[in-house]
Amino acid sequence: MIRDPESFQVFLNETRRWVKEVAIPAEDCVEADDQIPEDLVGQMRELGFFGWSIPEQFGGAGLTTEELVLAAMELSQCATAFRARVGTNTGIGSEALVADGTEEQKARYLPLLASGEVTGCFALTEPEAGSQATALRTRAVRDGDEYVVNGSKCFITNAPIAGLFTVMARTDPEDLSAKGISAFIVEGDTPGLSVGRPYKKMGQAGSPVSEVYFQDCRVPAANLIGGVEGKGFVTAMKVLNKQRLHLSALCTGPAMRMRDEALAHALQRQQFGQPIAEFQLVQAMIADIQTEIHAARALILETARKRDKGEDVKLEASMCKYFASEMCGRVADKAVQIFGGAGYVADYSCIERLYRDARLFRLYEGTSQIHQLNIAKLTLSAAS
Numbered sequence: 001m002i003r004d005p006e007s008f009q010v011f012l013n014e015t016r017r018w019v020k021e022v023a024i025p026a027e028d029c030v031e032a033d034d035q036i037p038e039d040l041v042g043q044m045r046e047l048g049f050f051g052w053s054i055p056e057q058f059g060g061a062g063l064t065t066e067e068l069v070l071a072a073m074e075l076s077q078c079a080t081a082f083r084a085r086v087g088t089n090t091g092i093g094s095e096a097l098v099a100d101g102t103e104e105q106k107a108r109y110l111p112l113l114a115s116g117e118v119t120g121c122f123a124l125t126e127p128e129a130g131s132q133a134t135a136l137r138t139r140a141v142r143d144g145d146e147y148v149v150n151g152s153k154c155f156i157t158n159a160p161i162a163g164l165f166t167v168m169a170r171t172d173p174e175d176l177s178a179k180g181i182s183a184f185i186v187e188g189d190t191p192g193l194s195v196g197r198p199y200k201k202m203g204q205a206g207s208p209v210s211e212v213y214f215q216d217c218r219v220p221a222a223n224l225i226g227g228v229e230g231k232g233f234v235t236a237m238k239v240l241n242k243q244r245l246h247l248s249a250l251c252t253g254p255a256m257r258m259r260d261e262a263l264a265h266a267l268q269r270q271q272f273g274q275p276i277a278e279f280q281l282v283q284a285m286i287a288d289i290q291t292e293i294h295a296a297r298a299l300i301l302e303t304a305r306k307r308d309k310g311e312d313v314k315l316e317a318s319m320c321k322y323f324a325s326e327m328c329g330r331v332a333d334k335a336v337q338i339f340g341g342a343g344y345v346a347d348y349s350c351i352e353r354l355y356r357d358a359r360l361f362r363l364y365e366g367t368s369q370i371h372q373l374n375i376a377k378l379t380l381s382a383a384s
C-alpha cells in the first residue's frame with residue numbers, strides 16, 4: 001500500500017538522487033577504507049534513512065511494507081555497505097521492539113534508532129547455532145531486577161559500531177526448544193558486553209561484522225522485550241519474516257544496478273566491428289537478467305501488498321528471499337560474463353565488487369537450503 005503516491009514519488013526520487021550523486025561516486029573510497037565516511041552517514045541520518053520502518057510516533061517514516069521494499073530497491077543500488085549501515089536500524093535491529101516491545105521500551109529506544117543517533121544490531125547466531133538457531137547457548141539468568149547474561153554470538157552485522165543489541169538468550173535451561181528463548185535489549189556500554197574485531201570478509205567492505213561476548217553482563221529485567229520470558233524466538237521469527245521481504249528487495253536493487261552497468265558496457269564495448277550488445281548470445285544474457293529482475297520485483301511487490309492487507313505471508317516471504325537472493329547471484333554472474341575480463345578486474349569495473357557483495361545474500365537470514373525446506377514444509381502442510 002502506498003499512502004500518498006505523489007509525496008512517495010518525491011521521496012523515492014530523493015533517495016535515487018542521493019544514491020546516484022553521492023553514494024555511487026563514494027564507493028571506491030568505502031571499499032579502500034573499509035568504512036563509510038562519517039559525513040555520508042550524517043547525510044543518511046538527515047535524509048531519515050535510519051527510521052524508514054519505525055512508526056512515525058517514534059520518529060520514523062512508518063513506511064508500509066510496499067513503500068519499504070520500493071525504497072529498499074533504490075537504496076540498494078549502491079555498494080551494499082550503505083544500506084547495511086542503516087539496515088539494522090530500519091530492520092532487524094529495531095523490528096523486535098516494533099513488533100513486541102512494551103510501550104516503555106519503544107518510547108525509550110525507537111527514537112534513538114529512528115534518528116540514527118544509535119546503531120542497532122540483531123544478535124541471534126552463535127558458533128553452534130546457525131541454521132539451527134534454536135540451538136543457541138547464550139544464557140540469561142534472572143537475579144532480582146536483572147538478568148545475568150553469559151555466552152557469545154558470531155557474525156553480527158554492525159556489532160563493532162552498535163550502541164544497542166537485540167539479543168536472543170536462553171532463559172529456561174530445562175527447555176531446549178524455542179520456548180526456552182527470550183529476547184533482550186542490551187545497551188552497548190553495559191559492563192560485561194564486548195565485541196570482537198571486525199572480520200575480514202569476501203565482500204561488503206565498509207559493513208563491519210563481528211563477534212559479541214557476554215561475561216556476567218547484567219541487563220535490567222525491564223529490557224526483556226515484551227516483558228515476558230520464552231517469547232524470544234517467536235519475536236525473532238516475526239522480525240525475520242518481515243525482514244525476508246525487506247531483504248529480497250535489498251537483493252533486487254543490486255541486480256538492477258548490475259543490469260544497468262552491464263547494459264551500458266554492452267552498448268559501448270566494440271568487438272568484431274560492432275557493440276557487443278548486437279550479438280544475440282549477449283542479448284540472451286540481457287533477456288535473462290531483465291526477466292529475472294522483473295519476476296523478483298513482481299513477487300516482492302505482490303507479497304508486500306498482501307502483508308499490508310494483514311494477510312499471512314510466511315510462505316511468500318520465504319519464496320521472495322529464496323528467489324531474489326538466488327536471482328541476484330545469477331545476474332551477478334551474467335554481468336561479469338558481459339563485461340568479460342573487465343568484469344573480473346577491479347581496476348576496470350565495479351562489477352567485480354558487486355559480484356562479491358552479492359554472494360552473502362544466499363547465506364544470511366536463512367540460507368537458500370533453509371528457505372527451500374521452509375517453502376516445501378508450508379506447501380506440503382497446506383496440501384495435507
Ligand SMILES: Cc1cc2nc3c(=O)[nH]c(=O)nc-3n(C[C@H](O)[C@H](O)[C@H](O)COP(=O)(O)OP(=O)(O)OC[C@H]3O[C@@H](n4cnc5c(N)ncnc54)[C@H](O)[C@@H]3O)c2cc1C
Binds near residue numbers: 370
Ligand atoms: C557477513 C554476515 C553477516 C551476518 N549478520 C548476522 C546478524 O546480523 N545477526 C545474526 O544473528 N546472524 C547474522 N549472520 C549469520 C547468518 O544468518 C548465518 O551465517 C546463517 O544463518 C547460516 O548459518 P551458518 O553460517 O552457521 O551455516 P550452517 O547452518 O552451518 O550451514 C552450512 C550449510 O549447511 C546447510 N544446512 C544447514 N542445515 C541444513 C538442513 N537442515 N538441510 C539442508 N541444508 C542445511 C546450509 O544451507 C549451508 O549450506 C551473518 C552472517 C554473515 C556471514
